[in-house]
Amino acid sequence: MSIRIIQIFVVAIVLFASCGEKKKPAAEVDVVQNNKVLTAEEQSKLTPDKVIEILKKGNEEFTNNLLTVRNNMERVQDAANGQFPAAVILSCLDSRVPVEDIFHCAIGDLFVARVAGNIVNPDILGSMEFACKVSGSKLVVVLGHDYCGAVKSAISDVELGNITELLSKIQPAVNHSRENFEGDADVSNNDFVDVVCHTNVMFMVEEIRKNSPILKEMEDNGEIKIVGAKYHLHTGKVNFF
Ligand SMILES: [Zn+2]
DSSP states (O other): OOHHHHHHHHHHHHHHHHHTOOOOOSSOOOEEEOOOOOOHHHHHHOOHHHHHHHHHHHHHHHHTTOEEEOOHHHHHHHHHTOOOOSEEEEEOSOTTOOHHHHTTOOTTTEEEEEOGGGOOOHHHHHHHHIIIIITOOOEEEEEEETTOHHHHHHHTTOOOTTHHHHHHTTHHHHHHHHHTOOSOOSTTOHHHHHHHHHHHHHHHHHHHHHHOHHHHHHHHTTSOEEEEEEEOTTTOOEEEO
């Protein structure tokens, strides 16, 4: 092989290798390995307060841009044998609220129910009962977020197809907020939208207690907690109420 051919070979190898090189993120990030899916034994040892602590820590990691390298296929294989998620989260449909990401969670960690306006209905309640009573989750979180389109639509009395029925479930929070709010009680006022978002979450927490005797009893016995929380679109932070 001539020296010229060897040189071409070396250049080709260097070029090929650099194509596969991952770009380093602009911000400094810490990277940790985590390929473990929660086991039944680990889940049974969790308490509701411990799960809240885990979710808060996960959200802190998310907002600090901490990345976790996970071998997804390893987790897929492990989780295929059974699931033992720590919590069930009821979130809005909003694409800007990727639930697993914001809690720094992955396959097998959380049950997630999503519906516009994070409203409760019998199917959602059944799903939550399955998560806690059958599958052992320790925490129910109703997760609202600011600038919620569903909440804004309810404030503006939008009527359109099946959306009308959906928004009627947010209406009690709108009415209650209007009774207690001083200032412009419409979508032009972000403070008012914020109040309705918060009220809607807390009303849904009460709906769960009122319409699911199973979950209410579990909470009274200290087996689970039912809590509200809000995700902030600008900061990525979740505040638990
Ligand atoms: Zn929303």
